[in-house]
Amino acid sequence: MWQLDSTTLLVIIGMTIVTYGTRLSGLLLAGHLKLSRRGRTALNAIPAAVLVSVIAPTALATGWAETLAAIVTIFAALRLPVLATIGIGVASVVVFRMLLG
Amino acid sequence: MIVHSIIEDEDSLGQTRSYLKDDIIPAFRDIWPLSVAMIPIAMLFGALASGKGFSLLETFLMSFLVFAGSSQFAALELWQQPIPVLAILFSTLLINARHMLMGLSIGPKLVMSKPLRWIAVYFMSDEIWAVAEKRAQNHQVTAAYWFTLIAIFPTTWFSFSVIGALVGPLLGPPERIGADFAFTAVFIALVTGFERSRTTLMTIAASAITAALSYYFLGSPWHIMIGAFCGIIVAYLFADTGEGENVAA
Numbered sequence: 125m126w127q128l129d130s131t132t133l134l135v136i137i138g139m140t141i142v143t144y145g146t147r148l149s150g151l152l153l154a155g156h157l158k159l160s161r162r163g164r165t166a167l168n169a170i171p172a173a174v175l176v177s178v179i180a181p182t183a184l185a186t187g188w189a190e191t192l193a194a195i196v197t198i199f200a201a202l203r204l205p206v207l208a209t210i211g212i213g214v215a216s217v218v219v220f221r222m223l224l225g
Numbered sequence: 226m227i228v229h230s231i232i233e234d235e236d237s238l239g240q241t242r243s244y245l246k247d248d249i250i251p252a253f254r255d256i257w258p259l260s261v262a263m264i265p266i267a268m269l270f271g272a273l274a275s276g277k278g279f280s281l282l283e284t285f286l287m288s289f290l291v292f293a294g295s296s297q298f299a300a301l302e303l304w305q306q307p308i309p310v311l312a313i314l315f316s317t318l319l320i321n322a323r324h325m326l327m328g329l330s331i332g333p334k335l336v337m338s339k340p341l342r343w344i345a346v347y348f349m350s351d352e353i354w355a356v357a358e359k360r361a362q363n364h365q366v367t368a369a370y371w372f373t374l375i376a377i378f379p380t381t382w383f384s385f386s387v388i389g390a391l392v393g394p395l396l397g398p399p400e401r402i403g404a405d406f407a408f409t410a411v412f413i414a415l416v417t418g419f420e421r422s423r424t425t426l427m428t429i430a431a432s433a434i435t436a437a438l439s440y441y442f443l444g445s446p447w448h449i450m451i452g453a454f455c456g457i458i459v460a461y462l463f464a465d466t467g468e469g470e471n472v473a474a
Binding site for chain 1: 262265266279280281282283286287290291292293295296297299300302307308310313314316317318319320321322323324325326327328329330331332333342343346347349400402403404406407408409410411412413414415416417418419420424425428429431432433434435436437440441445448449450451452453454455456457458459460461464
């Protein structure tokens with residue numbers, strides 16, 4: 125319950141430093157950064173590019189149940205609040221796994 | 226609304242204003258719905274972490290110190306023995322690189338001393354940032370406002386991470402109730418919340434296809450770097466160069 129693995133602690137501290145670094149660097153750069161329109165578009169694309177890349181294996185390369193559930197979730201997300209979207213996504217993967225598995 | 230009076234007294238903060246009425250209560254009103262929505266997600270994080278062998282203390286420390294949900298979920302996704310330390314840190318950097326842009330945008334809008342700003346951005350999650358940006362459209366984002374957000378939202382995140390770690394194992398394997406998919410659903414919800422431009426759609430398509438292919442052929446964690454890189458390149462090459470190109474959803 126209270127044990128603390130040294131490698132796990134190292135990862136947590138590393139993640140803390142990296143995360144705070146990204147949060148602080150924007151604050152420090154504010155007002156000093158000149159970006160072209162293209163450069164700004166590319167930087168703006170980072171969140172979507174990264175988040176999509178993280179879930180692509182589950183959504184596209186795991187099984188039909190997950191892929192179909194991802195499609196259902198996308199349609200839910202376009203109309204519904206976050207909580208309802210997650211609920212529908214989770215319920216649909218359970219249903220598709222029962223039907224296909 | 227008393228927008229004008231707040232914007233006018235730039236240098237006399239706190240003298241003619243009531244912290245409670247003008248900052249603390251509005252902050253509470255703005256952040257509580259997001260905090261409630263975060264409870265099941267925090268609990269899922271705790272449950273998945275305990276499934277990966279995290280102790281309660283380790284779960285608490287990660288949620289308390291890192292406080293960046295998507296990168297915490299991604300770290301769990303990559304978690305195995307031996308722990309791929311560098312891959313986890315690299316994916317944290319990639320996923321949280323967006324905070325740099327958020328800091329660029331919100332930094333000049335924070336009406337507080339420099340040391341307070343340094344502390345303030347420590348807690349700048351997507352939700353805190355989004356609420357503060359909205360507030361900045363017609364109010365000042367004061368220290369009292371920002372730190373009220375922080376008193377509520379991060380506290381919810383790390384407390385319910387721990388509660389999830391405690392009750393998660395009682396609910397059985399997360400796959401049985403589809404809880405493993407909640408992470409994917411959260412990310413889909415976040416991505417559809419972004420500005421829906423042609424460039425965003427092309428970025429998403431490029432990243433999804435290249436990430437899935439590199440996962441299939443090269444394995445984890447290469448899919449994150451390759452997929453993200455391809456998406457960013459596509460955004461750069463096909464950047465909207467004119468106005469009015471946003472497509473309706």
